[in-house]
Amino acid sequence: MIRVALPYHLRNLARVESEVELEVASPVTLGSVLDALEARYPVLRGTVRDHVTLKRRPFVRFFACKEDLSLEPAETRLPDAVVNGDEPFLIVGAMAGG
Amino acid sequence: MSKVRLLVGTKKGAFILTADGKRKDWKVSGPHFAGWEMYHLKGSPADPNRIYASQTSGWFGQVIQRSDDGGKTWNTPDGVPAPTPADFGKGVSNKFVYEGEVGTHKWYDGTQHPWEFKRVWHIEPSLTDPDTAYAGVEDAAIFKTTDGGKTWKELPGLRKAKGNLWQPGAGGMAVHTILLDPKNEKRIYIAISAGGCFRTDDGGKTWKPITKGLKSQFELPDPDAEVGHCVHRIALHPSKPDVLFMQKHWDVLRTDNAGEQWSEVSGNLPTDFGFPIDVNFNEPETIYVVPITSDSLHYPPEGKLRVYRSKTGGGEWEPLTKGLPQKDCYVNVLRDAMAVDSLDQCGIYFGTTGGQVYGSADGGNSWNAIVRDLPAVYSVEVQTLP
Numbered sequence: 001m002i003r004v005a006l007p008y009h010l011r012n013l014a015r016v017e018s019e020v021e022l023e024v025a026s027p028v029t030l031g032s033v034l035d036a037l038e039a040r041y042p043v044l045r046g047t048v049r050d051h052v053t054l055k056r057r058p059f060v061r062f063f064a065c066k067e068d069l070s071l072e073p074a075e076t077r078l079p080d081a082v083v084n085g086d087e088p089f090l091i092v093g094a095m096a097g098g
Numbered sequence: 099m100s101k102v103r104l105l106v107g108t109k110k111g112a113f114i115l116t117a118d119g120k121r122k123d124w125k126v127s128g129p130h131f132a133g134w135e136m137y138h139l140k141g142s143p144a145d146p147n148r149i150y151a152s153q154t155s156g157w158f159g160q161v162i163q164r165s166d167d168g169g170k171t172w173n174t175p176d177g178v179p180a181p182t183p184a185d186f187g188k189g190v191s192n193k194f195v196y197e198g199e200v201g202t203h204k205w206y207d208g209t210q211h212p213w214e215f216k217r218v219w220h221i222e223p224s225l226t227d228p229d230t231a232y233a234g235v236e237d238a239a240i241f242k243t244t245d246g247g248k249t250w251k252e253l254p255g256l257r258k259a260k261g262n263l264w265q266p267g268a269g270g271m272a273v274h275t276i277l278l279d280p281k282n283e284k285r286i287y288i289a290i291s292a293g294g295c296f297r298t299d300d301g302g303k304t305w306k307p308i309t310k311g312l313k314s315q316f317e318l319p320d321p322d323a324e325v326g327h328c329v330h331r332i333a334l335h336p337s338k339p340d341v342l343f344m345q346k347h348w349d350v351l352r353t354d355n356a357g358e359q360w361s362e363v364s365g366n367l368p369t370d371f372g373f374p375i376d377v378n379f380n381e382p383e384t385i386y387v388v389p390i391t392s393d394s395l396h397y398p399p400e401g402k403l404r405v406y407r408s409k410t411g412g413g414e415w416e417p418l419t420k421g422l423p424q425k426d427c428y429v430n431v432l433r434d435a436m437a438v439d440s441l442d443q444c445g446i447y448f449g450t451t452g453g454q455v456y457g458s459a460d461g462g463n464s465w466n467a468i469v470r471d472l473p474a475v476y477s478v479e480v481q482t483l484p
Contacts (some may be wrong), residue, residue, distance in 0.1 A: 007158075007398025008133070009133060009155060009157070009158055010158060012157075013161065013187075014183060015183065015186065038189065040183060040184075041183045041187075041191055042183070042184060042188045042189040042190075043174060043177065043183065043186060043188070044188055044189065045156040045188075045189025045190070045192070045193075046159050046160065046189060046193060047159050047192075048162070049154075049156070050266075051189075051192075051195065052195055052231045057157065057158065057159055059156055060157060060158070062322045086434065090372040093157040093158070094157065
């Protein structure tokens with residue numbers, strides 16, 4: 001199971017209170033986790049990445065195992081600790097600053 | 099007794115304010131969609147329980163919400179209030195994709211820039227069909243739904259009206275006003291900041307600029323240009339849909355022939371810069387504006403919040419101050435943040451960037467703060483209910 005932690009507003013949209021768990025076929029990549037997330041929670045389509053281009057929205061970031069994967073291509077394989085469920089895959093709203 | 103329901107969109111959620119016809123005692127519901135920017139909420143004239151809402155976020159993009167019970171419960175229009183995530187939203191009702199070749203518009207540096215959908219600024223439900231509504235979006239375009247908001251399709255003819263020459267201002271380039279002609283279902287007026295004013299007479303297939311008479315000597319190199327005028331808001335009275343009133347960046351104007359020719363009616367206003375403009379429901383020649391100091395100073399002159407009323411369709415204006423702060427007030431009133439009800443004694447409402455919503459139950463003669471401490475108010479709409 002892949003554990004995905006969503007930011008507050010997306011948890012509300014998806015009507016979940018904590019992490020979500022997703023079954024994702026191997027190889028587990030950045031793109032395949034997002035595909036699985038949107039398949040399970042279609043209401044999130046368009047909120048993490050663009051509907052058509054599938055590009056990450058500019059102020060959404062992807063973290064895993066203390067690494068920022070936001071700029072990595074969709075086919076990037078996620079770390080073993082995420083694949084094993086030991087660590088969550090984090091979808092984060094970027095800091096607004098100020 | 100009739101009731102009124104105010105739909106208030108703010109920077110951090112939506113609020114619903116209700117009162118009976120006396121409009122003295124108000125109940126406040128909200129925040130709905132807490133933390134999201136609620137650009138606009140509007141009820142269907144054909145079914146007041148049907149309310150559409152534009153929920154947006156700089157982080158997470160666009161969501162459309164719909165209520166079928168007057169704002170008590172909400173769901174994305176492509177889902178049903180079901181416990182299973184596959185059913186309560188399909189991720190389709192927030193899909194706004196420009197039709198065909200996306201094309202380009204003018205960018206800040208003068209080059210051409212591809213159109214990019216950012217958010218829905220305004221939703222205008224059909225006057226007759228609860229399932230039909232129009233959405234004005236940034237980057238400027240108009241979309242239509244005929245299935246209650248489940249899916250949206252662009253009316254691409256608008257961007258063919260010299261869209262390549264439209265250039266965003268600092269506040270973005272959006273279709274922010276949509277007026278449906280109650281006597282001619284094929285006629286729609288729209289306005290775009292830094293784009294201008296446009297009309298269709300064929301239900302949205304083709305559009306033409308209606309800007310003759312507008313003069314923008316401080317904003318445009320050609321003050322009489324056909325497109326590019328920074329129209330802040332237009333309004334009409336349903337009994338006289340060929341008469342439009344406009345608050346432009348600078349200047350208040352009117353047209354008596356559906357936009358073929360405009361004339362300035364700023365008259366004795368202390369400043370003719372401002373954002374909202376609206377028409378008294380019972381008096382088609384009584385109009386309201388909120389003068390703002392200037393394009394550089396987005397607050398009322400002298401720190402006095404004054405609504406100005408003209409009972410002559412413009413030209414002659416009187417300040418309305420009773421109940422409004424007359425010192426140390428430096429809020430703004432945004433373009434979609436004024437509305438009028440349709441009771442016998444017309445109610446006027448407006449919200450401020452300071453979070454106040456003011457209401458008048460006597461046509462503007464006196465005002466009361468309905469709420470004082472909301473987040474910055476983006477939009478105010480009112481429904482008059484039986």
